[in-house]
Amino acid sequence: xxxxxxxxxxxxxxxxxxxxxxxxxxxxxxxxxxxxxxxxxxxxxxxxxxxxxxxxxxxxxxxxxxxxxxxxxxxxxxxxxxxxxxxxxxxxxxxxxxxxxxxxxxxxxxxxxxxxxxxxxxxxxxxxxxxxxxxxxxxxxxxxxxxxxxxxxxxxxxxxxxxxxxxxxxxxxxxxxxxxxxxxxxxxxxxxxxxxxxxxxxxxxxxxxxxxxxxxxxxxxxxxxxxxxxxxxxxxxxxxxxxxxxxxxxxxxxx
Numbered sequence: 443x444x445x446x447x448x449x450x451x452x453x454x455x456x457x458x459x460x461x462x463x464x465x466x467x468x469x470x471x472x473x474x475x476x477x478x479x480x481x482x483x484x485x486x487x488x489x490x491x492x493x494x495x496x497x498x499x500x501x502x503x504x505x506x507x508x509x510x511x512x513x514x515x516x517x518x519x520x521x522x523x524x525x526x527x528x529x530x531x532x533x534x535x536x537x538x539x540x541x542x543x544x545x546x547x548x549x550x551x552x553x554x555x556x557x558x559x560x561x562x563x564x565x566x567x568x569x570x571x572x573x574x575x576x577x578x579x580x581x582x583x584x585x586x587x588x589x590x591x592x593x594x595x596x597x598x599x600x601x602x603x604x605x606x607x608x609x610x611x612x613x614x615x616x617x618x619x620x621x622x623x624x625x626x627x628x629x630x631x632x633x634x635x636x637x638x639x640x641x642x643x644x645x646x647x648x649x650x651x652x653x654x655x656x657x658x659x660x661x662x663x664x665x666x667x668x669x670x671x672x673x674x675x676x677x678x679x680x681x682x683x684x685x686x687x688x689x690x691x692x693x694x695x696x697x
Contacts, residue, residue, distance in 0.1 A: 447491055450515045457489045458482075458691075459516035461503040465620065465680075466494025466522050470670035475677035477522065480684035485692055491516070497538030499531030500600050501553070505542065508607060519608050520687065521601075522618040525639045525654070526590070526632075529597040544596060551599045590635055594642045605648060616649045618687055623669040623679070626661040651690045653683060 451457040460466060460478040468476035482490035493511050495502065503521055511519065523529065531537040532544040535555050543555040601617060608615040619640055625632060640652045657675075660682050661668060668679040675683065 447489060447514060449513060451489055455487050455489055456485070456518065457491065457514065457516045458518045458520055459507065459511040459514060460490050460492055460494070460520045460522065461507055461511065462494040462522035463498045463524055463528055464494070464496040465524055465674055466492060467496055468494070469496060470672055470674045471677045471680060475680055477680045477684045480681045481687055484684055484688040497531065498528070499537060499541070500529050500597050501532040501544040502541060504600050504604050507604065512611065516613060518691070519604070519613055519615045520618060521604060522620060524622055525619050526635050527622070529593050529639070532596055532600065544600065546596055546599060551603060590638060594639055598642065598646060601643070601646065601648065614649065616651060616691065617643060618651045619643065619654060620683060621654045621657050622673060623661060623675055624673050626658050651687065653686055656686055
């Protein structure tokens, strides 16, 4: 069931605000099979608050952290990015739902389409056919691959804003990058894009945990058993991701 958290944790508790997309939220798994749930269970004296939302891009994660995440007084902020998809969403006005639009102007981050329009902007098929919406999103994302450099630059600006907000509150910030199960067997061009994104983030002064290689090896070992029906990581996959994050955040902590 859903767990309720007070606005402030007890002094002995490490509280983590965990932001991400549908993988973080827990699409295709139960509430007790998400990455944040497993991470909380694997770390001592911790609370991991799940702020994941289906189809969120990095910019929306940033806004949710500012609007809601910080109000719960976290001791640590973790943003988990599914690359490259989560950063392709930032320039769009629609991704499963209407959303803010992020761009760069004079080397600064610009946010438009706020307040977000309530009116539904897509066809009946978008709202009633999962396959249609998925294919539309896939084709739309593919059209962005030609602008990977610009997309990554935009994401770096958003990451810097997250880092700045965390530093102002003296809260550690960790960026985790993961890949979709479908990306494990992708073509070389897609793998090159993933490497390019991670290398760009390594150049930044941030705490980065790149799990793309670990997940590729995990998939190679376990196969389809770690993939849910519609392509998300399964409960076993989520537990694996949580374990790697736990090792990074708290090496001395044992499950």
